[in-house]
Amino acid sequence: MLRTHTCGELTRKHIGKKATLCGWIQSRRDHGGVIFVDIRDRYGLTQVVFDPSHNAATHKRAEHVGREWVLIVAGTVRSRREGMINPRLATGEIEIISDTIEILNKAETPPLEIEDDLIASEDVRLKYRYLDLRRPIMQQRILLKHNIMQAARTFLSENGFLEIETPLLVKPTPEGARDYVVPSRVNPGRFYALPQSPQLYKQLLMISGFDRYFQIARCLRDEDLRQDRQPEFTQIDIEMSFAGQEDIFLVVEGLMKKILAVANIPINTPFQRLTYADAMNKYGSDKPDLRIGLELCDVTSAVANAEFSVFNTAIAKSGVVKCLNATSCASLPRNEIDELITLAKTHHAQGLAWAKVTKGTLESSIAKYLDTTVQKAIINIAKANDGDLLLFVADKPKIACTALGQVRLSIAQKMTKSQKKKEEKTESSNTNTRSTKSAAQSEWAFAWITDFPMFARNEETQSFEAEHHPFCMPKQEHITLLDTAPENVLASTYDLVLNGMELLSGSVRVHKPEIQKKIFSIIGLNEKEAEKKFGFLVDAYTFGGPPHCGVGIGLDRLVALVAGTTDIREVIAFPKNKAAQCPMDESPADLDSLQLKDLHIKLNVVRP
RNA sequence: GCCUCGGUAGUGCAGCGGCCUAGCACUGAGCCCUGUCGCGGCUUAAACCUGGGUUCAAAUCCCAGCCGAGGCGCCA
Numbered sequence: 270m271l272r273t274h275t276c277g278e279l280t281r282k283h284i285g286k287k288a289t290l291c292g293w294i295q296s297r298r299d300h301g302g303v304i305f306v307d308i309r310d311r312y313g314l315t316q317v318v319f320d321p322s323h324n325a326a327t328h329k330r331a332e333h334v335g336r337e338w339v340l341i342v343a344g345t346v347r348s349r350r351e352g353m354i355n356p357r358l359a360t361g362e363i364e365i366i367s368d369t370i371e372i373l374n375k376a377e378t379p380p381l382e383i384e385d386d387l388i389a390s391e392d393v394r395l396k397y398r399y400l401d402l403r404r405p406i407m408q409q410r411i412l413l414k415h416n417i418m419q420a421a422r423t424f425l426s427e428n429g430f431l432e433i434e435t436p437l438l439v440k441p442t443p444e445g446a447r448d449y450v451v452p453s454r455v456n457p458g459r460f461y462a463l464p465q466s467p468q469l470y471k472q473l474l475m476i477s478g479f480d481r482y483f484q485i486a487r488c489l490r491d492e493d494l495r496q497d498r499q500p501e502f503t504q505i506d507i508e509m510s511f512a513g514q515e516d517i518f519l520v521v522e523g524l525m526k527k528i529l530a531v532a533n534i535p536i537n538t539p540f541q542r543l544t545y546a547d548a549m550n551k552y553g554s555d556k557p558d559l560r561i562g563l564e565l566c567d568v569t570s571a572v573a574n575a576e577f578s579v580f581n582t583a584i585a586k587s588g589v590v591k592c593l594n595a596t597s598c599a600s601l602p603r604n605e606i607d608e609l610i611t612l613a614k615t616h617h618a619q620g621l622a623w624a625k626v627t628k629g630t631l632e633s634s635i636a637k638y639l640d641t642t643v644q645k646a647i648i649n650i651a652k653a654n655d656g657d658l659l660l661f662v663a664d665k666p667k668i669a670c671t672a673l674g675q676v677r678l679s680i681a682q683k684m685t686k687s688q689k690k691k692e693e694k695t696e697s698s699n700t701n702t703r704s705t706k707s708a709a710q711s712e713w714a715f716a717w718i719t720d721f722p723m724f725a726r727n728e729e730t731q732s733f734e735a736e737h738h739p740f741c742m743p744k745q746e747h748i749t750l751l752d753t754a755p756e757n758v759l760a761s762t763y764d765l766v767l768n769g770m771e772l773l774s775g776s777v778r779v780h781k782p783e784i785q786k787k788i789f790s791i792i793g794l795n796e797k798e799a800e801k802k803f804g805f806l807v808d809a810y811t812f813g814g815p816p817h818c819g820v821g822i823g824l825d826r827l828v829a830l831v832a833g834t835t836d837i838r839e840v841i842a843f844p845k846n847k848a849a850q851c852p853m854d855e856s857p858a859d860l861d862s863l864q865l866k867d868l869h870i871k872l873n874v875v876r877p
Numbered sequence: 878g879c880c881u882c883g884g885u886a887g888u889g890c891a892g893c894g895g896c897c898u899a900g901c902a903c904u905g906a907g908c909c910c911u912g913u914c915g916c917g918g919c920u921u922a923a924a925c926c927u928g929g930g931u932u933c934a935a936a937u938c939c940c941a942g943c944c945g946a947g948g949c950g951c952c953a
Contacts, residue, residue, distance in 0.1 A: 302911030355914060378905060380887055389888055392945055445953035492952045738953045
């Protein structure tokens with residue numbers, strides 16, 4: 270009864286041999302006489318032939334089997350007939366002429382189709398996730414994730430990193446993301462939190478002397494979901510002692526090389542580097558997509574003397590006028606420009622001004638406010654030519670950059686779309702050429718973003734908050750600024766960005782209690798509060814905390830990108846929907862009153 | 878909390894005041910067919926998210942709700 274082969278491994282070499290396969294019926298093609306059944310497992314698809322002249326009884330049984338039934342079939346591997354080879358199938362040169370068939374289980378008609386290119390709605394997919402996961406593409410993604418995790422473990426172990434588990438039940442933290450909370454039955458009225466990341470524990474491990482640590486760790490955050498944000502996600506968490514930014518960059522670059530090698534993607538190291546300030550100014554984002562060339566420029570000086578109140582008002586409020594040259598986009602239809610305006614407003618810009626470059630001048634409703642000298646200056650700064658479209662946002666620097674940065678992404682999308690259309694046109698004139706999916710992911714534009722600001726001012730209270738987290742070390746040369754000008758302090762923090770997605774984030778940590786105390790006081794934590802929240806950590810450093818640094822790599826995002834998507838649900842076996850629910854098991858669920866009583870919890874939920 | 882888009886057979890789409898007795902494809906059921914591989918042919922079953930309203934007439938327009946997706950806020 271035992272299977273001898275998988276559905277993906279039989280080739281010409283096996284011709285004449287006996288084989289027993291197990292799997293699910295992908296499809297059945299009944300020709301009245303001969304019946305073909307494609308049997309599928311996670312390794313592939315094999316065609317099994319039921320021929321009445323070969324074995325009448327077996328053929329008879331195969332007449333009544335259906336999609337997704339589970340079979341075990343035994344027979345002889347034989348070559349397919351002349352001209353019947355299926356080149357799209359790994360096993361397309363052979364087939365099995367079946368001697369026996371045993372039905373291991375019947376199956377209801379599946380509510381979604383087990384096909385790569387017939388995709389049901391997100392809702393249906395999650396409700397029947399176990400069926401969705403039968404689709405070969407999903408199996409490949411899950412396999413890819415496994416292989417990447419293996420590669421990471423191997424690489425890190427070989428480089429002296431120890432995988433150490435940290436607790437899942439931890440102390441709730443009021444800062445940062447909202448915690449998932451777990452009641453303690455034996456400690457009435459008290460709660461654990463599920464960890465947002467192993468951050469504090471890995472720092473403690475450094476103090477304990479485990480100078481190289483890693484963990485493939487589940488992280489949990491009770492925040493709203495996005496395509497690239499799930500309530501639970503996985504991080505390759507790394508920390509190393511007696512090391513600084515350059516050391517951790519080397520480790521991560523080596524790791525990324527190994528990980529992408531899993532998918533046969535060669536990458537160049539070291540990665541490009543950009544400061545946070547440059548990234549914001551040039552690309553309007555702290556996670557710029559560097560596959561796109563378009564750069565923002567600053568035309569504040571050029572328009573400063575023009576009589577255009579929209580620009581002048583913004584400049585007067587210590588704002589800037591940023592400009593994006595959408596090359597060759599002058600012919601962009603008005604409704605698409607309107608979409609860009611709406612997009613800019615979504616990102617808090619007051620508006621989006623635009624001008625077409627014609628005969629070396631600006632053609633626009635705002636052109637009358639800008640005299641020839643100003644126009645020339647703008648065109649010069651933007652390096653614009655006839656046929657280009659210039660887009661302007663005048664606002665506070667962060668808003669102007671961010672809004673125009675979003676416009677930049679949208680413009681790039683439009684450009685790729687029209688490029689694809691052109692290619693399709695030229696391709697359709699050539700025969701037999703089909704566009705390949707992989708082309709879109711051919712570039713792997715990694716970049717380190719460094720030198721983030723240490724603090725951000727809260728607009729409402731005007732007080733300082735930690736931009737990243739309060740355990741980041743200020744840059745060495747900025748430590749004295751902590752006392753004089755905290756707003757100018759840059760931190761030894763860094764992100765790794767890949768194709769517009771933040772893949773990793775990390776920092777050099779504060780190991781000196783006196784600096785830590787200073788940081789706490791700048792963000793308005795007095796000694797008592799700091800002691801209550803993070804006392805154990807500060808205490809630990811007083812017993813000889815080594816200098817150390819680390820990163821947390823978003824594994825799901827990384828695997829998703831390697832798999833050619835930006836949706837992390839595609840690489841998580843059982844993800845949640847947008848409302849953080851699971852349509853399959855219907856979690857989260859009510860607790861019955863006995864359980865609540867046991868936990869000393871009374872509910873206060875208003876339900877309509 | 879807010880904004881945008883969507884909800885039509887099992888699945889994916891079309892229809893967007895009367896030509897709707899709601900169309901198409903896949904799926905399902907049944908019959909025919911000995912070389913298919915998205916088999917083919919014939920037959921057949923199966924749907925307008927809920928509740929109000931407008932109208933002579935609503936899948937279609939309006940309002941409220943529910944559900945889903947994308948985004949803003951949020952994510953130290």
